[in-house]
Amino acid sequence: MLIEVQAKLPGENNRDYSYRVIKEAIMSLRLKPGQSLSEAEIAEALQISRTPIREVMAKLREEHLVEVIPQVGTYISKIKPTLIEEAIFVRIILEKEILKQSCISFPKNVLVELKNNIAHQELLLDQKGMEQEFHKLDKQFHFLIFQGNNKENVWDSIIRLSTHYNRMRLLAEMNLSFSDAILQHKAIVQMIENKDVDQVETIVREHIIEPTKLWEDLYKPNSPYVEYFDLTKKMPVF
Template sequence: MMMNISPRLPGENNKDYSYRVIKANIMSLNLRPGQVISEIDLAAALEISRTPVREVLAMLKEEHLVEVYPQVGTYVSKINLQLIEEAAFMRFTLEKEVLKLACASFPVEELLELKKNAALQKLLLGQQGQAPEFHKLDTEFHHIIFRGNKKENVWTSITRLSTHYNRIRLLSEMERSYDDTIRQHLRIVEIIENKEMENAERMYQEHILWPMKNWEALYHRDSPYASYF
């Protein structure tokens, strides 16, 4: 089992460290949906004891990212279409309203951060193999909008429900161009800056709901990724 092992953060204990690294490998699809994993292998890869790894796997099970079958084994959860639909519904319902709030009032310093983020995304236009980097910028882009509206706890709730949604989104970004998504982000910045509240709902239909139609090819039975679902 190959994992990307990032350096330990200052003051990070074994449990926090293993949780961060294992979850990051699941969310990045480095640990594939349906892949068998074991406490022994994970502990060896992280060079820690099995106890914190066992605790982390229990936490990830609660987050629907790990499945444990007694007497059989532990697996990375396959991507669940119902959880994707629920996350998309939550994101669309809440994000269009938060965008409207941002049109009414948005701190200058947060708008500057949003523009910086969008500028970094723009540098990725036309580039291949940058899906993981784009995905990080994408997540932070939306986080900034919630933060600027003092809705960080709402964003945390969205993030917790969006683990399966974010995995299929990353898979789509790896297979398809993410140029359209970057252009949509640039447009969202314009909507906030120009206070175009009337365009918020349409923008998030295009940004969140419409791309889901393209995802059907990923879980079709003839797809090379059919086993991920």
């Protein structure tokens, strides 16, 4: 069981605690797509009763992260092309609009935060095994753009819809490189700073659509990760 036992956060009850650590294990790929889960083992590992674990499983099932096969067992959901495609569709539409808005007006203090975020991203480039840290900084970078436009809840909605997409992205970052993403983040900041709204379409395509073309090797039949995917439907091509 690859669930990291962590200290509870202040005011965190057993249900919230188990939800946080189980979901983090799924999103970080420590719990692998397709892997079976045992409520009893999780409860024992986290030293809590099975009742909150059962409630958490129901919630994760609603988020398409856990699947229950009657009389067989509970499993981590494999990465589904249709859910990736939906997340990309939403991100393209909403990030275009938020970047256009950012080019019209954007707080200087948040622009400074974006630059600091990129500086931290660059520190990870020469270090091994930093994909998880980069992934966190990447999500924070995009959150800051929405926050700078007072649209934090919109970003939260994107994140809820992006569980399969973000697992795919993390897998790609673990096997490819995130150096191009950093260059694109720099270009986004420069575009906002220069109020260059004409570049929005191009940069969204480069940052969201183009990387998907590098994913194919990860789900080919000879890939070590092919079992992570539900390939009953073709992976999307954008």
